[in-house]
Amino acid sequence: MDTHELTDVTLNALVIGITATLVMDLWGWLRPQAFGPRPNYAMVGRWLLHMRHGQFLHQAIGASPAQKGERLAGWVAHYLTGISFAILLFVFAGTSWIDNPTPGPALATGIVTVIAPYFLMQPGMGMGIAASKAPMPSRARTQSLITHGVFGMGLYLGGLLTAWL
Structure with missing residues (x-):
């Protein structure tokens, strides 16, 4: 892959990842009607910022001390993750997918990415593997799965957008 192609793939990953994350956020804004509270990315930021001090696991992230800048850190991590998952789509489907999404x-990529909350974030934030320690584990799992499916649709919409541009 030459420099020009790498630049194109990078720009497409940015557009597709940001679009998919925006679609996921729109879903997060609409979902309280059916599925309860919106995601709190400040808690993601708190979890990540505690890692600077060597703390990767929490009993309950909400009970851990607040960290300066946690809301911003959580939102930045959320969007960087979306962009990273767009790159994962290119790994699965190839960069030719960009031309014909x-x-x-x-x-499929959206659904596969549910591995991150099930096996990394939820355990690290004190909810156990696949939210097994959450007050309503099945509901938390279902929310994650639906949200990542919505993210997958956002990847597709982002692909359509880049193909159109």
């Missing part, structure tokens, strides 16, 4: 690989 289809929903299948995008949805």
Whole structure:
């Protein structure tokens, strides 16, 4: 891959990842009607910022001391993760997907990314593997799965946007 192609792929990953994350955030804003509270990315920031001090696991992230800048850190991490997952889509589907986006690989990538909250974030934030320690584990799992499916649709919409541009 030459420098020009790498630049194109990088720009497409930015557009697709940001679009997909925006779609996921729109879902997060609408979902309280059916699924309860919105995600709190400040807690993600708190979790990440505690890592500077060597603390990777928490009993309950909400009970851990607040960190300066946690809300901003959480939102930045959220969008950087979305961009990273767009790159993961290119790994699965190839960069040729950008020229002719289809929903299948995008949805599959979105669903696969649920591994991150199930096996990394939720355990690290004190909710156990796949939210096993959450007050309503099945509901938390379902919310994560639906949200990552919505993210997958956002990847597809981002792909359509980049193909159009």
